Amino acid sequence: MINLKIMKTNIWIVMMGLGIFYSCKNEPVISKEKKIDSIPVVEVNAKQMQTMGIELESLQEQTMSDFVLANGIIDVPPESRAVVTAKMEGFVKHSNLLIGDYISQGQVLTVLETPRLIMLQEDYLTAKNQIIFLQQEFDRQTKLSLEDVGAKKNLQKIASELQMAKIKLASLEKQLQFIGLNANGIGINNISSQFSVVSPISGYIKNIYIAKGQSVLPETVLFEVTSKEHLHVELQVFEKDISKIKKGQKVYFQSPNLGSQTFEGDVFLIGQSFDSQTKTVNIHVHFEEKNTPFLPNMYINARIAVGESKVLAIAEEAVVQEGDESLIFYTTDKKHFYPTPIKIKNREAGLVAFEFIKQVPPSAWIVKKGANFLQAATEPAEEE
Numbered sequence: 001m002i003n004l005k006i007m008k009t010n011i012w013i014v015m016m017g018l019g020i021f022y023s024c025k026n027e028p029v030i031s032k033e034k035k036i037d038s039i040p041v042v043e044v045n046a047k048q049m050q051t052m053g054i055e056l057e058s059l060q061e062q063t064m065s066d067f068v069l070a071n072g073i074i075d076v077p078p079e080s081r082a083v084v085t086a087k088m089e090g091f092v093k094h095s096n097l098l099i100g101d102y103i104s105q106g107q108v109l110t111v112l113e114t115p116r117l118i119m120l121q122e123d124y125l126t127a128k129n130q131i132i133f134l135q136q137e138f139d140r141q142t143k144l145s146l147e148d149v150g151a152k153k154n155l156q157k158i159a160s161e162l163q164m165a166k167i168k169l170a171s172l173e174k175q176l177q178f179i180g181l182n183a184n185g186i187g188i189n190n191i192s193s194q195f196s197v198v199s200p201i202s203g204y205i206k207n208i209y210i211a212k213g214q215s216v217l218p219e220t221v222l223f224e225v226t227s228k229e230h231l232h233v234e235l236q237v238f239e240k241d242i243s244k245i246k247k248g249q250k251v252y253f254q255s256p257n258l259g260s261q262t263f264e265g266d267v268f269l270i271g272q273s274f275d276s277q278t279k280t281v282n283i284h285v286h287f288e289e290k291n292t293p294f295l296p297n298m299y300i301n302a303r304i305a306v307g308e309s310k311v312l313a314i315a316e317e318a319v320v321q322e323g324d325e326s327l328i329f330y331t332t333d334k335k336h337f338y339p340t341p342i343k344i345k346n347r348e349a350g351l352v353a354f355e356f357i358k359q360v361p362p363s364a365w366i367v368k369k370g371a372n373f374l375q376a377a378t379e380p381a382e383e384e
Helices: 009-017 046-051 115-147 151-179 239-244 371-378
Strands: 002-004 030-034 040-043 055-058 061-075 081-085 090-094 108-113 194-198 203-208 221-226 232-238 250-254 263-270 280-287 299-315 320-322 325-331 336-348 351-356 365-369
Touching: 040 371, 061 239, 061 336, 061 351, 108 221, 115 151, 232 239, 232 250, 232 263, 232 299, 239 280, 239 299, 250 280, 299 336, 299 365, 320 371, 325 371, 336 371, 365 371
Parallel strands: none
Antiparallel strands: 030 040, 040 336, 055 365, 061 232, 061 299, 081 221, 090 108, 108 194, 203 221, 232 280, 250 263, 250 299, 263 280, 299 351, 320 325, 325 336, 325 365, 336 351
16 A cells, blocks of 8 residues: 555645645545556545545435437427528519528518519500400490390400400419519509519528529529527437337437537427338427527437436436546445446436446445545646
8 A cells, every 4th residue: 555645736725725734744645556457446534534525325226217318409390491482583683681680571582673574564454454445345235235136246245355354364463462563553654673572481591592683583492581489309219219208208408509508398299100211200399499599400419208217326426527437436444435437327406327337335335525536536646
């Protein structure tokens, strides 16, 4: 056993911060040795345990939630996404929007210009004028038919032409309405070559695919708009776990983009189809979406609470990290302390559910507080 008269610098800093000073003969001594299997042992006396605030607890089980792990994305329903296209071919006159701009439903996204619109309005005015003439002629032929039986043939012809003209006018009105023009505002001195493209929903500009002067066709996608209303989580749950999932179960989820902050939701819908490629089923999760930092397509890690069970559990502060490995310290005599790796199964309400990777005596005590001091003592001492 090697007595370490010089402790690691950070341990001394903590102790000095606590106002703990000793004479040379009363210096706290932490002893450390390497066993045959290279497991370090830290020896601490009772006074040192008190100084470092080491607290112990026996191995015990706690009732904790059982979870199914899943991942997925933040998504919106189809009604909250819009692909905006031109309703008629034309040239882009102007657009002052940028990706990320918020727009309201009905707001103008861009203005297009096309000579075909002039022709459409010309046809509309011509059909409207034709109806006026045919209506007058129909009225005249009606009077004549009362006096002359032979005039009824002409009346039938005019009535047919009037009906066809009305059908054409109604069709032209619908075409103009489809483009976004009010037919009642069209006149001889009010014919336009331009029409506006408006947003069908309120939301944010996701993508812009146009430039000034660009020629576009009716199938050309001009903009993509996404609303943040009705955000939800779409999770993929593996086939082996899907039987555990029920509507209403609590879901706890995080996004790597938002650090360690955890959000809560509930299982709302369980998909009824199986993806043979990913071996998963989709789960639709609702959550309180007001003032959340989420954006559509953000990646999500989630835990779905599917029940409760008794598991080995310790306080989170008892776990220390060494690289990618999670460790806890245990002792069987309250003097010699051994680090041992664990596999973390779950975290909940300040507790960590775990299982031992290596065998530990059932009678062992676990270091509940002060594990960080012991971990520092297992590291090589600095040379003077």
